[in-house]
Amino acid sequence: MSTILPENAANPLSSLHEWEEDILARYPDPEKIVQNKKVEEYRNYDTPVRDTVREFYRLNHTYQTFDFVTEKTREFLQFNKKEMPVWNAFDFLNELVDDSDPDSDMDQFQHLLQTSEAIRRDGHPEWMVLVGLFHDMGKVLCLFGEPQWAVVGDTFPVGCAYSDKIVYPEYFVNNPDYNNPQYNTKYGVYKPNCGLDNVTMSWGHDEYVYQMMKDYIPMEGLYMLRYHSFYAQHRENAYSHLMNEQDHKMFKWVDLFNPYDLYSKNPTPPNWKELKPYYQELIDKYLPATLKF
Numbered sequence: 016m017s018t019i020l021p022e023n024a025a026n027p028l029s030s031l032h033e034w035e036e037d038i039l040a041r042y043p044d045p046e047k048i049v050q051n052k053k054v055e056e057y058r059n060y061d062t063p064v065r066d067t068v069r070e071f072y073r074l075n076h077t078y079q080t081f082d083f084v085t086e087k088t089r090e091f092l093q094f095n096k097k098e099m100p101v102w103n104a105f106d107f108l109n110e111l112v113d114d115s116d117p118d119s120d121m122d123q124f125q126h127l128l129q130t131s132e133a134i135r136r137d138g139h140p141e142w143m144v145l146v147g148l149f150h151d152m153g154k155v156l157c158l159f160g161e162p163q164w165a166v167v168g169d170t171f172p173v174g175c176a177y178s179d180k181i182v183y184p185e186y187f188v189n190n191p192d193y194n195n196p197q198y199n200t201k202y203g204v205y206k207p208n209c210g211l212d213n214v215t216m217s218w219g220h221d222e223y224v225y226q227m228m229k230d231y232i233p234m235e236g237l238y239m240l241r242y243h244s245f246y247a248q249h250r251e252n253a254y255s256h257l258m259n260e261q262d263h264k265m266f267k268w269v270d271l272f273n274p275y276d277l278y279s280k281n282p283t284p285p286n287w288k289e290l291k292p293y294y295q296e297l298i299d300k301y302l303p304a305t306l307k308f
């Protein structure tokens with residue numbers, strides 16, 4: 016049985032992991048390249064398998080307009096949808112199941128825990144471990160009925176010209192803002208080096224989790240949460256003209272975080288029973304008893 020959905024409500028990815036695998040293909044683990052494969056083998060992602068990812072980005076680039084972001088900000092940043100104890104939030108996130116993804120031996124919580132454990136193993140500050148544990152909590156937006164293209168995907172500034180360093184830039188021609196003279200110049204509605212805090216990013220799980228955590232975590236960690244999917248900047252350096260001095264300083268932390276997000280997949284899952292007391296203490300130290308969604 017097939018259901019006819021409006022195009023912008025379609026979810027082409029069989030699971031959110033498909034998006035992350037595509038990022039891995041674009042930015043492979045440098046250590047693994049040395050070990051076994053040539054860079055070209057990794058970069059060869061223009062295969063039919065990737066059609067769903069391509070379709071996902073077509074929708075993302077078509078519908079992420081300045082007005083769309085304004086509307087979603089109004090809808091979700093009141094955090095008046097749900098409130099629950101922190102631990103229940105992980106169970107809630109795990110309701111996102113990837114039943115059609117044969118590769119996905121990992122649920123959402125496993126990815127979070129493997130990221131935070133890799134950060135801890137390398138001796139980084141404890142707030143960064145906490146960032147690892149929460150960085151994808153914003154994916155719960157899917158559970159509120161949001162389409163995939165409004166939850167995941169590389170993020171980018173709206174309200175100014177789209178960089179051709181953003182993945183699949185050709186799809187931006189379908190975006191109404193592309194032809195809007197207010198938005199389609201290099202600076203658009205912004206001033207040179209106005210600072211990213213003054214820049215509206217495409218809507219997704221990064222901004223949502225940043226807003227959720229912004230009173231509890233040091234600024235370095237907040238940058239990691241807010242810009243972890245902003246590959247056009249942290250990997251491609253395409254938006255320096257909008258960044259101020261603080262942004263440049265803080266992006267060193269975003270750069271530090273990114274490999275833990277991408278390359279921490281571990282064949283031996285961490286022992287949650289043993290780890291729980293540590294995380295309980297960490298969460299109690301930084302976060303309130305309940306989280307608002």
Ligand SMILES: [Fe+2]
Pocket residue numbers: 150151220243244
């Ligand atoms: Fe993420």
Ligand SMILES: [Fe+2]
Pocket residue numbers: 126150151276
């Ligand atoms: Fe992640």
